[in-house]
Structures are given as C-alpha cells and as structure tokens.
Amino acid sequence: xxxxxxxxxxxxxxxxxxxxxxxxTRGEVARQPGPGGCEFTVxxxxxxxxxxxxxxxxxxxxxxxxxxxxxxxxxASLVCDVGGHAVIVPSGFKTATVITYTRGFHL
Numbered sequence: 076x077x078x079x080x081x082x083x084x085x086x087x088x089x090x091x092x093x094x095x096x097x098x099x100t101r102g103e104v105a106r107q108p109g110p111g112g113c114e115f116t117v118x119x120x121x122x123x124x125x126x127x128x129x130x131x132x133x134x135x136x137x138x139x140x141x142x143x144x145x146x147x148x149x150x151a152s153l154v155c156d157v158g159g160h161a162v163i164v165p166s167g168f169k170t171a172t173v174i175t176y177t178r179g180f181h182l
Contacts, residue, residue, distance in 0.1 A: 092137035092149040094171075096157065098130040113155030116182060117143050118163045125177040129157050132171045140168040 132150055140146040146168040154162060159173035160180045 090137045092140060092145070093135045094132040094150055094153060095135045096130055096132055096153060096173075098157070099128045113151055114180075114182060115147075115151075115154045115159055116161040117147060118161055119165060121163055122161070122174075122176075126161075126174040127177065129159055129173040129175055132162070132173065134169045146171075 132153065137149075140149055146164065149168075150162065150171065154173060157173055158175060160176045161174050163172040163174060164170075
C-alpha cells in the first residue's frame with residue numbers, strides 16, 4: 076500500500092501544465108514561429124492601442140504557473156497557433172485573453 080501511494084504521488088507530479096482554448100472570433104491565422112519560437116508579450120492590463128480579442132485560455136491541467144516565464148512556456152505554442160500577438164493576464168495565471176493588435180505584431 077505504501078508503494079502505491081509513492082507511485083501515485085510521483086505520477087501526479089509529472090502532469091504537464093496545459094490550458095484549454097475558447098475562440099472569441101473566427102478566422103484565426105497561425106503565426107509562423109521565428110528562430111526563437113513565437114514571440115508575444117504578456118500584459119497585466121489591456122493595452123492603450125486598438126486590438127481584437129482572439130480567445131481565452133483557461134488553466135486545465137498540471138501545476139498553475141508561478142511566474143511569467145513558466146506561463147509563457149506553457150502557452151507559447153498555443154498563442155502562435157491562434158495567431159496571437161499578446162496575452163492579457165490580469166492576476167495569477169489561471170485565465171488569460173489572447174489578442175491581436177490592429178496594426179500588426181510588435182513587441
């Protein structure tokens with residue numbers, strides 16, 4: 076019985092962090108990753124410039140990221156796949172809104 080508990084504890088800690096995606100708009104166009112991957116910014120509030128909401132991410136599985144670097148790693152491929160330029164994360168890393176800038180991608 077003790078071995079089963081240890082095995083379950085070890086297996087439970089190996090679940091990768093993942094997010095579910097809910098689109099807000101149609102016709103997302105995937106961005107091609109550059110040499111360092113797909114660049115995007117993490118914002119704590121909506122930007123002052125015009126943007127369109129593409130969709131939302133909701134934490135689904137694994138440990139909730141504790142910092143921005145871990146969050147970016149968990150959602151990087153998803154942001155690129157849906158054509159996002161930035162992700163708005165008001166607090167914590169449980170939910171996020173993916174956006175595209177009206178004037179195009181920039182950092």
